[in-house]
Amino acid sequence: MTxxxxxxxxEALEAEFEKIKAAGLSLDMSRGKPSAEQLDLSMPMLDTLxxxxxxxxxxxxxxxxxxxxxxxxxxxxxxxxxxxxxxxYVMIYGNSSLNIMYDQIARAMFDGICGNTPWSxxxxxxxxxxxxxxxxxxxxTEHFGIEMIPIEMRPDGPDMDAVERYVNxxxxxxxxxxxxxYSNPQGIVYSAETVRRFANLKPAAPDFRIFWDNxxxxxxxxxxxxxxxxxxxxECEKAGNPDMVIEFCSTSKVTxxxxxxxxxxxxxxxxxxxxxxxxxxxxxxxKLNQLRHVRxxxxxxxxxxxxxxxxxxxxxxxxxxxxxxxxxxxxxxxGNWVNPLGGYFISFEALEGCAKxxxxxxxxxxxxxxEAGATFPYKKDPKDSxxxxxxTYPSLEELKxxxxxxxxxxxxxxxEKLLTENKN
Amino acid sequence: MTxxxxxxxxEALEAEFEKIKAAGLSLDMSRGKPSAEQLDLSMPMLDTLxxxxxxxxxxxxxxxxxxxxxxxxxxxxxxxxxxxxxxxYVMIYGNSSLNIMYDQIARAMFDGICGNTPWSxxxxxxxxxxxxxxxxxxxxTEHFGIEMIPIEMRPDGPDMDAVERYVNxxxxxxxxxxxxxYSNPQGIVYSAETVRRFANLKPAAPDFRIFWDNxxxxxxxxxxxxxxxxxxxxECEKAGNPDMVIEFCSTSKVTxxxxxxxxxxxxxxxxxxxxxxxxxxxxxxxKLNQLRHVRxxxxxxxxxxxxxxxxxxxxxxxxxxxxxxxxxxxxxxxGNWVNPLGGYFISFEALEGCAKxxxxxxxxxxxxxxEAGATFPYKKDPKDSxxxxxxTYPSLEELKxxxxxxxxxxxxxxxEKLLTENKN
Numbered sequence: 001m002t003x004x005x006x007x008x009x010x011e012a013l014e015a016e017f018e019k020i021k022a023a024g025l026s027l028d029m030s031r032g033k034p035s036a037e038q039l040d041l042s043m044p045m046l047d048t049l050x051x052x053x054x055x056x057x058x059x060x061x062x063x064x065x066x067x068x069x070x071x072x073x074x075x076x077x078x079x080x081x082x083x084x085x086x087x088x089y090v091m092i093y094g095n096s097s098l099n100i101m102y103d104q105i106a107r108a109m110f111d112g113i114c115g116n117t118p119w120s121x122x123x124x125x126x127x128x129x130x131x132x133x134x135x136x137x138x139x140x141t142e143h144f145g146i147e148m149i150p151i152e153m154r155p156d157g158p159d160m161d162a163v164e165r166y167v168n169x170x171x172x173x174x175x176x177x178x179x180x181x182y183s184n185p186q187g188i189v190y191s192a193e194t195v196r197r198f199a200n201l202k203p204a205a206p207d208f209r210i211f212w213d214n215x216x217x218x219x220x221x222x223x224x225x226x227x228x229x230x231x232x233x234x235e236c237e238k239a240g241n242p243d244m245v246i247e248f249c250s251t252s253k254v255t256x257x258x259x260x261x262x263x264x265x266x267x268x269x270x271x272x273x274x275x276x277x278x279x280x281x282x283x284x285x286x287k288l289n290q291l292r293h294v295r296x297x298x299x300x301x302x303x304x305x306x307x308x309x310x311x312x313x314x315x316x317x318x319x320x321x322x323x324x325x326x327x328x329x330x331x332x333x334x335g336n337w338v339n340p341l342g343g344y345f346i347s348f349e350a351l352e353g354c355a356k357x358x359x360x361x362x363x364x365x366x367x368x369x370x371e372a373g374a375t376f377p378y379k380k381d382p383k384d385s386x387x388x389x390x391x392t393y394p395s396l397e398e399l400k401x402x403x404x405x406x407x408x409x410x411x412x413x414x415x416e417k418l419l420t421e422n423k424n
Numbered sequence: 425m426t427x428x429x430x431x432x433x434x435e436a437l438e439a440e441f442e443k444i445k446a447a448g449l450s451l452d453m454s455r456g457k458p459s460a461e462q463l464d465l466s467m468p469m470l471d472t473l474x475x476x477x478x479x480x481x482x483x484x485x486x487x488x489x490x491x492x493x494x495x496x497x498x499x500x501x502x503x504x505x506x507x508x509x510x511x512x513y514v515m516i517y518g519n520s521s522l523n524i525m526y527d528q529i530a531r532a533m534f535d536g537i538c539g540n541t542p543w544s545x546x547x548x549x550x551x552x553x554x555x556x557x558x559x560x561x562x563x564x565t566e567h568f569g570i571e572m573i574p575i576e577m578r579p580d581g582p583d584m585d586a587v588e589r590y591v592n593x594x595x596x597x598x599x600x601x602x603x604x605x606y607s608n609p610q611g612i613v614y615s616a617e618t619v620r621r622f623a624n625l626k627p628a629a630p631d632f633r634i635f636w637d638n639x640x641x642x643x644x645x646x647x648x649x650x651x652x653x654x655x656x657x658x659e660c661e662k663a664g665n666p667d668m669v670i671e672f673c674s675t676s677k678v679t680x681x682x683x684x685x686x687x688x689x690x691x692x693x694x695x696x697x698x699x700x701x702x703x704x705x706x707x708x709x710x711k712l713n714q715l716r717h718v719r720x721x722x723x724x725x726x727x728x729x730x731x732x733x734x735x736x737x738x739x740x741x742x743x744x745x746x747x748x749x750x751x752x753x754x755x756x757x758x759g760n761w762v763n764p765l766g767g768y769f770i771s772f773e774a775l776e777g778c779a780k781x782x783x784x785x786x787x788x789x790x791x792x793x794x795e796a797g798a799t800f801p802y803k804k805d806p807k808d809s810x811x812x813x814x815x816t817y818p819s820l821e822e823l824k825x826x827x828x829x830x831x832x833x834x835x836x837x838x839x840e841k842l843l844t845e846n847k848n
Contacts, residue, residue, distance in 0.1 A: 031490075033489055033490050034489065036486060036489075039486065039488040039489060042488075043475040043476075044475045045475075046473050046474050046475050046477065046712075047474050047475045049470050050470050050471050050474070051467040051468045051469075051470050051471045052467075053470065062460060062463065063682060064463040064466075064680040064681065064682060064683065065457055065458065065460075065463060065680070065681045065682060066455075066457050066676075066681040066682060067682070068682075094518050094519065094709070094710070095518065095709060095710045096706045096707060096708075096709075098705070098706055098707060099705055099706040102704060102705040102706070103705075106530060106534070109534070110530070110533070110534060110544075120534075136704075136707075139704055140704055143701075143704045252490075256488040256489070256712060257488065257489045257490040257707075258487060258488060258489060258490060258491070258492075258707075258708055258709075258710060258711045258712065259488065259710045259711065259712040259713065277567075280526060280560075280563055280564055280567045281522070281523055281526040281527075282520045282522055282523040282526070283520060283522060283681075283682075284520075284682055285518070285519060285520075285682075286518070286519045286682060286683045286710065286713065287682045287683065288470075288680060288682065288683040289683065289710065289713070
C-alpha cells in the first residue's frame with residue numbers, strides 16, 4: 001500500500017471503530033474456560049454416584065472414609081491411560097493441577113528434592129520459561145523469587161540448543177515449564193526430536209526437574225489429525241534420566257473445571273520423596289470424586305469418546321477464527337499465528353509494538369482480551385506483539401462478533417504503526 | 425492392696441493375658457475415624473446433585489466452571505452457622521482442614537503474615553502446644569522446624585498463666601494450637617474465662633496467631649448437655665485483637681471423611697492476606713462439593729439434626745468405655761480420664777511410666793492403640809502416661825472386646841509397676 005492508501009484505510013477503520021464503540025458491546029475472548037455447553041457434556045457423571053452406590057475401591061477400601069494419600073488404584077489406571085505412562089507413576093490429588101504445581105515448587109524450595117538442599121538455600125535459582133507460555137506458571141515461579149529465563153518457542157517446541165546450554169551448564173537452573181502438547185498459548189506440539197532432546201539432557205544440577213504440564217494430552221480438535229508425542233518417562237529411562245520429569249495433568253477441561261481430578265506422575269523415587277512431605281499436608285484427597293470419574297469414563301476409550309464431543313463444540317470456533325484471520329490478516333501481512341490442532345488457545349503475533357495497543361483498543365470497543373504481555377515472565381513481551389485468544393467460552397455468535405472487532409482493531413493499530421514508521 | 429495381693433492379682437492377670445493372646449484378636453482403637461454406619465448417614469447427600477440439577481450459585485455463578493477462590497456464598501453461610509462467626513469471615517477450601525492448617529503454617533513461614541517478615545527469616549520461632557494434643561498439629565510444626573513448647577491442659581483449657589507469659593513476653597512465640605471444644609484427645613471444653621483470656625492476649629509478636637482448630641464444633645454426644653463457648657472473633661474484637669485468630673473446621677466427621685468440606689475463618693484483614701498468596705496456588709476449590717453440602721443440610725438446623733444421628737451411633741461406645749473404666753480402673757486408682765461430652769476421643773492417663781508398656785502389650789494381644797507419646801510434641805510424653813482411645817470406628821461389639829483387653833492389660837502393667845515400686 002502507498003502512504004495515501006494506508007491513510008484512507010486508517011480513516012475508514014477509524015470510522016468503523018467508532019461505530020463498534022457506539023454499539024456498546026460486552027464480549028470476552030480472554031478466558032481459557034469451557035463453555036456451558038461443554039460442561040453440560042459431563043452432567044451424567046453426577047449420576048454415577050448416588051445414595052445407593054457401593055462406594056468401595058476395587059481394593060476394598062471404603063472411599064467415604066479417611067485414607068489413601070495418593071489416590072485410588074482405578075483412578076491411577078485411568079490417568080495413566082490418559083497420559084500414556086505406567087499406573088505406578090501416578091498420584092491423584094484434588095481438583096487442580098495448578099495447586100499441584102504450586103505445591104511442587106514450594107516443596108522443592110523448602111524441603112528440597114530427593115535429599116538435595118532446598119532451592120531456597122541455594123542462592124538465586126532459575127527456571128527456563130518457553131515463551132509465549134502460561135501466565136500462571138510464571139506467576140508461581142515469580143512468587144517464589146525464582147529467576148525466569150525466557151526460551152524461544154519454535155514450531156517444534158522450545159529452542160533446544162538454548163535449553164541444553166542452560167540446563168547442562170548452569171547448576172542454578174532447576175527447572176523448566178513445558179506444555180508439550182498443544183502448548184499454552186500457541187498450540188504447538190513438541191516434536192519427537194524435541195522430546196528426546198529433553199530426555200537426554202545432562203543437567204548440571206542433580207535437583208533439576210522438567211515440569212511437564214500435560215494439560216491438553218487428550219484435547220484434540222480433529223479426529224484424523226491427532227499428533228502424538230513420545231512418552232516422556234520411557235524416553236527418560238532410555239536416556240538414563242529416570243527421575244528428571246514431574247508430569248501434571250487434570251480433567252479440568254474434560255469434566256468440570258472446578259470439580260475435576262488432578263494428578264501428578266513421576267518416577268517411584270520422586271513419588272516417595274513427594275509423599276514423605278505430603279503426609280504432613282493431608283490425609284488424602286477426595287476419593288469419591290476420583291470414583292465418579294472412573295465410573296463415568298471407565299477407560300481411555302470412554303475419555304476419547306467424551307473428548308470428541310468437546311471437539312465438536314469448540315472446533316467451529318477455532319475454525320471460524322482461523323478463517324477470519326486467514327482472510328483478513330494474512331493477506332495484509334500484519335499478523336501470524338499457528339493454526340492449532342488442539343488445546344485451548346490461538347496465539348496471535350501482531351506487528352512489533354502493537355499488542356498493548358490492540359488489547360487496549362479492543363477493550364475500548366467492549367471486547368476483553370488477555371492482557372498483552374501476560375504470556376511472558378514478568379509480563380514483559382520484549383516485542384510487544386503476542387496476544388492470546390481464547391475462543392472456547394463465548395458462543396460461536398459472540399465469538400464471531402468479538403473476532404470481527406479484533407480484526408478491525410488489529411488492522412487499525414497496524415495501519416497507525418505503519419504510518420508512523422513511514423514518517424520516520 | 426498388700427504386696428501379696430498384688431502378686432496374686434498379677435498372676436491372675438498374666439494368665440488372662442495369655443488366654444487373650446491365644447484368641448488371636450485383631451482389633452483397633454487407634455483411629456479417629458467414623459464408622460461405616462456413620463458414613464451411611466450422609467449417603468443421601470449424593471442424591472442432591474445429579475444430571476438434572478441446576479448447578480448455579482445463588483449469585484448466578486456456574487459452579488461447574490473455574491472461579492471463586494474462596495468458596496460459594498451459601499457454603500460460607502452454612503459454615504458460619506456451624507462455628508458461629510460472621511459469613512464474611514469464612515473461606516471454603518477443599519476436603520481437608522489439615523491441608524489448610526499446613527498451608528497456613530507454610531504461608532506464615534515463607535510469605536509472612538500481613539506484611540511481617542516470614543517466620544523462616546526470623547530465626548528460631550516457637551509454637552505453644554497444649555498437651556496432650558493432636559499429633560498431626562505437632563507433626564506440621566515439627567516438619568517446619570518450629571520449636572514446640574508444651575503447655576499443660578487443665579479441665580478448663582490450656583494453662584493460661586503459662587500461655588500469657590510466653591505469648592506476651594516472647595516475640596519468637598508465633599502461634600498456639602487450640603482445639604477449643606472437645607479437645608483432641610481429652611474432650612475438654614475451654615471455659616468462657618479461658619476463651620476470654622485468649623482474646624485478651626497481648627502478644628509480643630505482631631505476627632502471633634492463635635490456630636483455633638474448631639474440629640468438633642457441633643460434635644456433641646448428648647442433646648441436653650451441650651457446652652457452648654464464647655465466639656472467639658467477637659471476643660477478640662472486644663479485646664482490640666481483631667486479627668489474632670485463624671479458625672479451622674470441616675465436615676470430615678459430619679459427612680464423608682475423605683470428601684467433606686473444609687474451611688478457614690478469620691478477619692477481613694487476614695483473609696485478604698491469605699487470598700493474596702492463595703491466588704498463586706489455585707483458581708478455586710471444588711464448588712460442586714460445596715453445593716452438595718449446602719443442598720443437603722440447608723442450614724444449622726439441618727446440621728444439628730444430622731449430628732444427632734451421629735451421636736446416637738457413637739454415644740453407646742463412649743458410654744460403654746466410660747462405664748468399664750469407671751468400674752474396673754477407677755476403684756483401683758490406676759488411671760484417670762475426662763468423660764467427654766463430645767468429640768472423638770477419650771484420653772486415658774495411666775500410672776506414670778506405664779503408657780508405652782500398655783500400648784505394647786495391647787498390640788501383643790491383638791489390639792492396636794494409638795502410639796504412646798503420639799499426643800505430645802516430638803512424641804515425648806514426659807510422664808509416659810497418656811493413651812488416646814478412639815472408640816468410634818469399631819462396632820460396639822468389637823469395641824467391647826478391645827476395651828476389655830485394654831483394661832486387663834492396664835491392670836497387669838499397673839500391678840507390675842506397683843510391685844517394682846514396692847521393691848525399691
